Amino acid sequence: MQGCPLGINIPGFIRHLREGQIREAYERIKEKNPLPSICGRICSAPCEVSCVLTDEGAPIGIRALERYSSDFGRTKQKRQTVFSKGKKIAIVGSGPAGLAAASELAAQGYQVTIYEALDKPGGVLRYGIPEFRIPKKILDEEIGEIKALGVEIETNFFIGQTATLKDLFEKGFVAILLATGAGMPKFMELPGSNLGGVYYGEEFLMRVNLTRPATFSRQKPNFMLGSKVAVIGSGNTALDCARACVRYGSQVNLVFRRTEEEMRVRREEYEFGKEEGIAAEPLVKPIEIVANLNNFVGGLKCIRMDYAESTEEGKWDLVPVPDSEFVLDVDTVIIAIGHKPNSLIGKFDSHLVMNAEGTIRLDEETGMTSIPAVFACGNVVTNAGPVVEAIASGKNAAKNIVSYLK
């Protein structure tokens, strides 16, 4: 119970499940988590790490139980009648943090409008995570429930360009919450990364997710995807890209610098990927993307790495093994080595103070940015983190807004 950043009563809902009361279990989760079926699928599950059974073998599969209870215990919620406070709040971005904050604020009677730049709400849940991890239908149901609380979602609206923060205040919003997330790709200084057939992980997943879901498994993608793909990176994005490629019928090599134990993904997900046929190349560092005659990818030149003892105590250093260069025979390379915070909004509003790495600077006490009545939450503040922390930060920002408006 201590492990969950949202503070879900885990023993409580498992007890309900044991007695067969799925609906009660769902309601118990929903008290704290506005997006239970999303969390049941992609949460990094810090709760399972702090489970008492972890030392004695395997922990309880809390994530799977959450997924089960939210899929089968979902009840049609009646529209709650909350006395409206008559105050309008704008939320920029409809990712997990924005949605969590919206449901929290709407439940307290504020009139919430979410502004989303793309054509459908969901943010990273829709455009950054492929269909096989979060089905779009489940996501639509979750968003439908938040809409039922009275939240309005305005799509195709780019805050900063279509309207600035100042315009929003003129429209009558008393507070603005920035939840733009961390979706910008980190550029890799790899020779040949401008060739045709090189994608960044975000671009690849967006292309996959923008195609019609029905065309996903059977037809060819509407972009160039070779039959042999190398994915650089060891995070969730890399694994998602690799598994999406497998579903398009490509042969995938996952290239990463660490060992398999050090990967920043859940063990379970990695095992799934291996079962689907991903070939992993741990302890390999890509040096160059080799071009063919048409300036497309002809291969990926890599070098093997190994641990060598270093001067620092207890720390091991990764050094390249001499004369171990080899060329992977691939025709598409996907680079998924990390994100940068999406702080585009700072470009249009010079009053917003940024940190050096591009995150928005917050006042520690009030949680406010350098502009009064503008708050921020989610990955645009923390730079990177799992979905459950984004939801927790959204809820926290909602609390800050409520205390500011009082």
Add this chain to the structure above:
Amino acid sequence: MFVIKNKQILANDIKRIDVHAPHIAKKIQPGQFVSVCPQEGDERIPLTVVEADQIKGTIALIFQEIGETTKHFGAIPINESVFSILGPLGTPAKIEKKGTVVCIATGIGAAQILPICRAFRKAGNKVIGIVGAKTKRTLLLEAQMRLSCNKIFITTNDGSWERRGVVTDALKDMIQKQEVDLVYAIGSAEMMQAVCLLTQTKNIPTRVALNPMMVDCMGMCGSCRVKIGEEILLACVDGPEFDGHKVDFNHFNIRVNAFKGIEEWHNRSSQPNPKNDEPKTFRKFLSGILRE
């Protein structure tokens, strides 16, 4: 929501569509573009806004039907709505009083240069337009360009209208004859590269509008990365206008060509396969007879 108000066929496969989008019409500035998704599940395509009517709340988009998505967009009838239009995007063009400004465009670039010409003229510059096209038929917006420029030169590759040749010939003559303070070029990558090489010899400041492939047009994908000087920038956020002398055109050419195959792929899939021995067109059929 985004209802098509008017539609016009300008040339063979070039269309002009006026869409009702009051939010965008209110905010748009010359040089900015919108991203259009004609149907659910299509790709998003970046299109420069040619004109914006704030009273009617419409924006005019001119595009060439080359890929699958642009064909979908061209096929939407009047009074039907487009699935999604996002904008305005990109940084607006830097419009200032410079003196003599030469605006160069080829092909579909004429649609993109028109708002910039108008803005430069409004700022008090002497605007000279150079418009290039393959033939007279594919020349776009001639009347509008004549009205918005102080002087205009038109070149066609086959000499069917005004001067025969390419735009760089006209530019070469001009910079020898008179003082030019700024050159603004929009068009194909080869043309922009040639213009930049030409102006570098005379040290004339040159700006180009790059148009690489974009996916989400908001800086989230990195598909439109271009190398400016030593750093890698995104054309959708930092551009599309860049200093022409700093652009690494080799890098840019590779990026543009990286997606050429898709268009071929789309065109191929939509056409029925001709059988091996049958004559493909009437002309080939005739030539077959004549040879015998």
